[in-house]
Amino acid sequence: MRVNSASILIGGRAGDGVMRAGRVLSLALVRAGLNVFAMNDYPSLIRGGRNFFKLRAEEGEVRAQRRAVDVILALDERTVELHAGELEAGGAVVYDSDKFDVEEGTALRVPVPMTSIAKEAGAPEVMRNSAGLGAVASLIGLDFELLEGAIRALFPSRWEGNVKVAKAGYESVADEVKERAPVKVAARPAPRKLLISGNEAAALAAIAAGVKLFASYPITPATPLFHAMATLGPRKGVVVVQTEDEMAAALMALGAAFAGVRSLVATSGPGFDLMVETVSLAGMVEYPLVIIHAQRQGPSTGLATKTAQGDLLFSVFAGHGEFPKLVVAPGDAEEAFLRTVEAVNLADKYQVPAVVLLDKHLAESYWTVDSLPAEVPVDRGKMLTEAELGQLGGRYARYELTDDGVSPRAPLVPVEGVIVKANSSEHDERGYTCSEPRVVASMMNKRFKKLEKLAEEVERLEPVKVHVRAAREADVAILCWGSVKGAAIEAARLLEEDGVRASVVQVVYMWPFPKEGARKVLEGASLVVAAENNKTAQLAKLVEAEIGVKASSAILRYDGRPLDPEEIRDGVVAALRSD
Amino acid sequence: MKVATPYDTGRKPTWCPGCGNFGILRAVKQALSELRLEPEKVVVVTGIGCSGRMADYLNVHSFHATHGRVLPLATGIKLANHELVVVGFAGDGDAYSIGVGHLPHAARRNVDLTYVVHNNMVFGLTTGQFSPTSPRGFVSKTSPSGTVEEPLNPIAFALACGATFVARGYVGELKHLVWLMKEAITHKGFALLDVLQPCVTFNPQFGYKFYSERVYKLEDEGHDPSDFEAAMRRALEWGEKIPIGIFYKVRRPTFEEALPQLAAGPLVKAQLRVNIADLIERFA
Numbered sequence: 063m064r065v066n067s068a069s070i071l072i073g074g075r076a077g078d079g080v081m082r083a084g085r086v087l088s089l090a091l092v093r094a095g096l097n098v099f100a101m102n103d104y105p106s107l108i109r110g111g112r113n114f115f116k117l118r119a120e121e122g123e124v125r126a127q128r129r130a131v132d133v134i135l136a137l138d139e140r141t142v143e144l145h146a147g148e149l150e151a152g153g154a155v156v157y158d159s160d161k162f163d164v165e166e167g168t169a170l171r172v173p174v175p176m177t178s179i180a181k182e183a184g185a186p187e188v189m190r191n192s193a194g195l196g197a198v199a200s201l202i203g204l205d206f207e208l209l210e211g212a213i214r215a216l217f218p219s220r221w222e223g224n225v226k227v228a229k230a231g232y233e234s235v236a237d238e239v240k241e242r243a244p245v246k247v248a249a250r251p252a253p254r255k256l257l258i259s260g261n262e263a264a265a266l267a268a269i270a271a272g273v274k275l276f277a278s279y280p281i282t283p284a285t286p287l288f289h290a291m292a293t294l295g296p297r298k299g300v301v302v303v304q305t306e307d308e309m310a311a312a313l314m315a316l317g318a319a320f321a322g323v324r325s326l327v328a329t330s331g332p333g334f335d336l337m338v339e340t341v342s343l344a345g346m347v348e349y350p351l352v353i354i355h356a357q358r359q360g361p362s363t364g365l366a367t368k369t370a371q372g373d374l375l376f377s378v379f380a381g382h383g384e385f386p387k388l389v390v391a392p393g394d395a396e397e398a399f400l401r402t403v404e405a406v407n408l409a410d411k412y413q414v415p416a417v418v419l420l421d422k423h424l425a426e427s428y429w430t431v432d433s434l435p436a437e438v439p440v441d442r443g444k445m446l447t448e449a450e451l452g453q454l455g456g457r458y459a460r461y462e463l464t465d466d467g468v469s470p471r472a473p474l475v476p477v478e479g480v481i482v483k484a485n486s487s488e489h490d491e492r493g494y495t496c497s498e499p500r501v502v503a504s505m506m507n508k509r510f511k512k513l514e515k516l517a518e519e520v521e522r523l524e525p526v527k528v529h530v531r532a533a534r535e536a537d538v539a540i541l542c543w544g545s546v547k548g549a550a551i552e553a554a555r556l557l558e559e560d561g562v563r564a565s566v567v568q569v570v571y572m573w574p575f576p577k578e579g580a581r582k583v584l585e586g587a588s589l590v591v592a593a594e595n596n597k598t599a600q601l602a603k604l605v606e607a608e609i610g611v612k613a614s615s616a617i618l619r620y621d622g623r624p625l626d627p628e629e630i631r632d633g634v635v636a637a638l639r640s641d
Numbered sequence: 642m643k644v645a646t647p648y649d650t651g652r653k654p655t656w657c658p659g660c661g662n663f664g665i666l667r668a669v670k671q672a673l674s675e676l677r678l679e680p681e682k683v684v685v686v687t688g689i690g691c692s693g694r695m696a697d698y699l700n701v702h703s704f705h706a707t708h709g710r711v712l713p714l715a716t717g718i719k720l721a722n723h724e725l726v727v728v729g730f731a732g733d734g735d736a737y738s739i740g741v742g743h744l745p746h747a748a749r750r751n752v753d754l755t756y757v758v759h760n761n762m763v764f765g766l767t768t769g770q771f772s773p774t775s776p777r778g779f780v781s782k783t784s785p786s787g788t789v790e791e792p793l794n795p796i797a798f799a800l801a802c803g804a805t806f807v808a809r810g811y812v813g814e815l816k817h818l819v820w821l822m823k824e825a826i827t828h829k830g831f832a833l834l835d836v837l838q839p840c841v842t843f844n845p846q847f848g849y850k851f852y853s854e855r856v857y858k859l860e861d862e863g864h865d866p867s868d869f870e871a872a873m874r875r876a877l878e879w880g881e882k883i884p885i886g887i888f889y890k891v892r893r894p895t896f897e898e899a900l901p902q903l904a905a906g907p908l909v910k911a912q913l914r915v916n917i918a919d920l921i922e923r924f925a
Contacts, residue, residue: 254925255925256924262924266920266921269915270917272914272915274721274902274911275717275720275721275908294920294923296902297920298915298917298920299902299908299911299912301720301900301908305713305746306742306743306745307742310713310746311713313710313714314714314716314717316714317704317717317718317721318717318908320704320714320718321717321718321721321722321725321909322721323720323722323908340710347704436916436917436918437917440913440914473909474684474702474909475722475907475910476681476682476725477681478679479681481680481681481701482703483696483703483704483705484703484704484705485704493703494652494697495696495705
């Protein structure tokens, strides 16, 4: 029996309250002083199908899911069929005995009459999930008060019925069953931590960074970010608009930027496709357009609710014509917050479009974070004040040629004589349409000068991170990005047990590609193995193209599911064997 | 002798001599002048096509946008500073073909902006293809045997979409057009002003002679612009008689008026330092 180290899966059909139950249990465990990482999986439907929520709780740092599971909470029979194979020896199956039975076997069976408990409490049937939660909490020795607190936090309007049902479930587990529990929780004192998803963190970041217009169209898996914005944004003066389509979302955001207001949009692949024209427009008119692109499996409609990292190169090269843009890929929820703030600042400062790449796994999984800053730095670059504009008056030229390519920007607060002209056609310094060859060349050079300066600033931001150990001190460097970061670091831990010293090289800033940062980190790497959630090893391609470092092999998963640490470990071991 | 107005940029228009755009440009400048609107308070958003060049000839803030995308861009600008006067200019291809999907929503939202459509029933700058307002049987470079599609009725469409101000003007009635522009700009809410204009190069058959023989003013026939059904009936008139004037005008809350976030003032002047400690607490 392990203490304070558990992998728990909750499964059921859509509509059974699987996700909420998972979040409640996760929050309760965080409040017990543990670190929790949780992921979820669901099909593209509203009722039925098969959902699961899988959490991992540890005393130490936890960044990814484990394949094996210690406790299964099954709200339907399918869950047992689908996941019994993942159960550790001696693992427990807590199930709704009113609905189905689980055959005697090697697992510890914990039958709980969840449906009748809910009924006896006078609660709607969906609350049977709380009976299950109560039983699991009791089994693993989690204090009921912690569970109750989590229920109250996450069900603010319906907590009473849920707590009553949970209590009954808690009391239904016999002592002799509890004695055979595979894992136990011993609450420990720990500072108050946050349990937050990538989407939620990005939404908070946007608000903190002074975004005042958020425009989007619902699309999985970016929708929770939209919902968070709609709930929290207005409290901080953010105007949240649901547009008629993604084109309108990007355009409204760009229009606001033109007028001097910070804006942001969130979407996924199919929506990003529709925004690409506006990315090119932003590049030409030189206004920030920050797009949170939460990737999902493509191509086309693909698998709306499944994860993938298939749009890296598309995002880097999005938009016809040549112009500078920023592309950054956070690796977890905390980075989603920090990198989104950076992206909003950089896009504003260099007056470029920016793409913040998430994916379903990153957007919708939960991490335990020590804290997030309540206030963040706001850098608007060369945004002129009313006084400065007053001095300039009619001399103001929107696209003034400057040493660093960045022209002073004027917010549209009327100042006498100051006229601001943005133009999607090639233009002169004042923004009038112009096709004179010398002017065209100088404007192209001006815009690319910005890319040069942006690249210099990006190099100063730790654009490529290394984890566990330096690449030159390792037997193998695992090259990864985005949500694979967590699984790669966990894989490095597993490899340690096999006597393999691995380094994890995580590229964060994708464009302008940080050649210096990448070279420095990969210098001396004896073997580079890429690990990506796509079919064409896009980061490996980019790294090879930009700095000539080749990954000798790639561990690729492109079935809509996130890479597991065990898979990466197995892939690395195979690569070392063939090396 | 031409007297410079504050709205002149000194740039010479690239339009063909006789183009209806000259009339629309003159009418806009006259309207802005009569309304005493400072150039620094006005933003024009233009689409793609000959009408798109309006931005170069008006000394006001401007955004020459992408094809069909005037409305959402103009909406973003208006939301950023709702004290600005925002006017969009688009051709019939821009507004009623590629951009038509944005029209119902701009109308439903009732954003306070003016949408002037240069309706010459043809795609001019791309050298003469049919547009959604070209009549059935229209012969053009992409319809050498004549179109087999019914034209779109922008007036009826705008009314059905819930636009709170729907009007049609004609460049051959310039004083009337100036009046319509002033009405559209001062209207609080979404105002569509469809302007009939000849394209002398690619659609000469629908020229000044054609229109002058047919247009009549709604005001001269005692039309009541607060009567929606009457507006719809007039909207369906097209043929020997073509009504111009204000079809419909009603006051409803604008999109901006419904947003409490804008009550304290324009977003562009909002405090950028935000403390989110209370929001972070929700995740503990």
